[in-house]
Amino acid sequence: xxxxxxxxxxxxxxxxxxxxxxxxxxxxxxxxxxxxxxxxxxxxxxxxxxxxxxxxxxxxxxxxxxxxxxxxxxxxxxxxxxxxxxxxxxxxxxxxxxxxxxxxxxxxxxxxxxxxxxxxxxxxxxxxxxxxxxxxxxxxxxxxxxxxxxxxxxxxxxxxxxxxxxxxxxxxxxxxxxxxxxxxxxxxxxxxxxxxxxxxxxxxxxxxxxxxxxxxxxxxxxxxxxxxxxxxxxxxxxxxxxxxxxxxxxxxxxxxxxxxxxxxxxxxxxxxxxxxxxxxxxxxxxxxxxxxxxxxxxxxxxxxxxxxxxxxxxxxxxxxxxxxxxxxxxxxxxxxxxxxxxxxxxxxxxxxxxxxxxxxxxxxxxxxxxxxxxxxxxxxxxxxxxxxxxxxxxxxxxxxxxxxxxxxxxxxxxxxxxxxxxxxxxxxxxxxxxxx
Numbered sequence: 001x002x003x004x005x006x007x008x009x010x011x012x013x014x015x016x017x018x019x020x021x022x023x024x025x026x027x028x029x030x031x032x033x034x035x036x037x038x039x040x041x042x043x044x045x046x047x048x049x050x051x052x053x054x055x056x057x058x059x060x061x062x063x064x065x066x067x068x069x070x071x072x073x074x075x076x077x078x079x080x081x082x083x084x085x086x087x088x089x090x091x092x093x094x095x096x097x098x099x100x101x102x103x104x105x106x107x108x109x110x111x112x113x114x115x116x117x118x119x120x121x122x123x124x125x126x127x128x129x130x131x132x133x134x135x136x137x138x139x140x141x142x143x144x145x146x147x148x149x150x151x152x153x154x155x156x157x158x159x160x161x162x163x164x165x166x167x168x169x170x171x172x173x174x175x176x177x178x179x180x181x182x183x184x185x186x187x188x189x190x191x192x193x194x195x196x197x198x199x200x201x202x203x204x205x206x207x208x209x210x211x212x213x214x215x216x217x218x219x220x221x222x223x224x225x226x227x228x229x230x231x232x233x234x235x236x237x238x239x240x241x242x243x244x245x246x247x248x249x250x251x252x253x254x255x256x257x258x259x260x261x262x263x264x265x266x267x268x269x270x271x272x273x274x275x276x277x278x279x280x281x282x283x284x285x286x287x288x289x290x291x292x293x294x295x296x297x298x299x300x301x302x303x304x305x306x307x308x309x310x311x312x313x314x315x316x317x318x319x320x321x322x323x324x325x326x327x328x329x330x331x332x333x334x335x336x337x338x339x340x341x342x343x344x345x346x347x348x349x350x351x352x353x354x355x356x357x358x359x360x361x362x363x364x365x366x367x368x369x370x371x372x373x374x375x376x377x378x379x380x381x382x383x384x385x386x387x388x389x390x391x392x393x394x395x396x397x398x399x400x401x402x403x404x405x406x407x408x409x410x411x412x413x414x415x416x417x418x419x420x421x422x423x424x425x426x427x428x429x430x431x432x433x434x435x436x
Contacts, residue, residue: 008430009062009427009430009431010360010364012360013360013423013426013430014423014427016353016354016356016360017357017408017423018055019353020350020353020354020407020409021051021055021409021416022051023338023408024051024406024409024416026315027330027334027337027338027409028043028047028330028334028411029044030318030321030341031321031330032044032330033316041330043330043411046413047411053413053417054416054419054420057420057424058424061421061425061427061428062424062428062431064428065432066428066429066432067370067372067373067432069120069425070124070372073117073120073121073123074121074124076117077117077145080110080118080149081152083110083114084149084152084153085152086101087099087101091156092107097156097157097158099161109414109415110414111149111153111156111158111162112161112414113414113418113421114149115164115165115383115418116418116421116422118145118146118149118165118379119168119172119380119422120376122146122169122375122379123172123375123376123379125142125145126138126172126173126176126177126178126371126375127176127375130176130177135178135179135182136182138178139173139178139182142169142172142173142178143169146166146168150162150166153165154272157274158403159273159403160390160402160403160404161403164383164387164404166190167382167385167386168379168383170186170382171378171379171382172378172379172382175378181254185258189261189265192258192262193263193265193266193269195266196217196262196263196266196267197266197269197270198281199214199217200214200218200270201282202214202282203215205282217270218267220267223264226259226260226263227260227263230257230259230260230263231260233252233253234256234257237249237252237256238253240252280400280402297326297327297328297332297333297401298394298401300325301333301395302395302397303320304318304320304326304339304340305336305339305340305347307319307320307340308340308342308343308344310343310344311343311344312339312342312345312346313340313343315342319340320336320337321337321340331405331410331411331412332391332404332410333395334406334409334410334411335350335395335409338350338409339395350392350409351392354384354388357384358381358385360426361377361378361381361384361426364377364426364429364430364433365378365381368430368432368433369434370429370432373433374429376425376426376429377426377429380425380426383407383422384407384419384422386404387405387406387407391404391405391406391410392406408420
């Protein structure tokens with residue numbers, strides 16, 4: 001990179017990320033105080049070190065031609081898969097998940113870096129196959145490359161981080177030109193499977209058994225019978241489509257296949273997810289089901305946000321955090337502390353900065369002449385926006401608690417450095433957006 005090219009860096013994108021990082025350090029510092037004014041944590045000092053390292057990595061990546069990662073993407077992807085597998089067996093157990101590896105107090109969370117390497121490898125796959133005539137194969141391999149790290153992360157188990165791979169897959173395949181009916185099929189399966197998994201929970205805990213018919217999705221006989229019948233319908237419709245070439249047969253096959261995957265997926269998910277993860281879905285529907293247990297997080301978070309009002313209580317003046325009513329306050333619920341002390345206006349500022357990051361990434365997607373770069377930017381946009389929507393949504397009680405951090409602001413070196421690495425990649429693409 002030539003020195004004059006440094007001035008071509010997307011400074012609005014860079015400074016938005018830096019400002020959010022500074023906000024994170026300030027409120028990690030605030031979260032370390034107790035109600036008596038004593039400091040109970042020095043997490044902010046580590047966050048400063050990680051922030052400096054992350055900014056250095058972002059600027060370094062901005063100066064490197066992102067196309068050099070094209071051939072390296074497979075090795076980066078395979079390396080993180082190996083790290084994820086190692087973590088599953090030999091990783092450090094933190095908060096019920098074996099998601100960390102390290103020595104002593106130093107540790108990394110490979111799943112955070114897996115998001116970046118998966119974006120790179122999937123972008124390469126879509127770029128290399130963009131002229132392929134077999135759309136189904138192209139889409140199937142895209143799903144496979146995402147499901148491998150996603151499945152390993154689920155085994156840790158880290159349900160929240162695994163969810164991030166879904167919007168990455170959907171965004172990249174959409175920008176990559178995959179036929180919309182395949183993307184809609186995947187999206188439909190995810191939505192239907194989620195509903196079929198939640199309905200029995202709703203019936204058991206909130207409706208008090210008022211609609212026992214909803215429990216059929218937990219019945220193995222119903223699941224197997226439904227899968228068998230729908231498979232017959234799919235087979236007959238597929239034969240009819242190949243024989244008579246009528247669109248109605250295709251759509252019957254399409255809908256029946258979607259239902260098969262949804263029913264089987266919801267049944268499997270209900271058995272793979274841990275009890276505390278299922279309880280998070282329940283308290284999302286109604287936090288008062290377990291107000292002093294699983295619902296405590298949401299209730300205290302909403303209390304903190306509401307008590308901040310328009311202008312907030314002032315920096316270091318928060319009560320929910322300093323009296324330790326709010327659990328995981330420097331990580332999952334950093335936004336709650338922020339809005340308690342800086343109020344609605346502070347919350348809107350965070351909204352605006354994340355919106356700016358996403359808009360700059362959309363501009364990069366539209367202006368870059370390199371397909372590989374556009375695909376990378378779309379994956380990054382999906383990752384940042386999903387993290388923001390889920391984390392802030394769960395803090396406000398409109399999304400279930402999943403343990404997803406608020407990128408740039410939540411305490412944690414792996415998440416911060418990987419987020420900054422994504423910014424560096426985006427800046428590299430922006431600098432070379434007119435080169436081929």
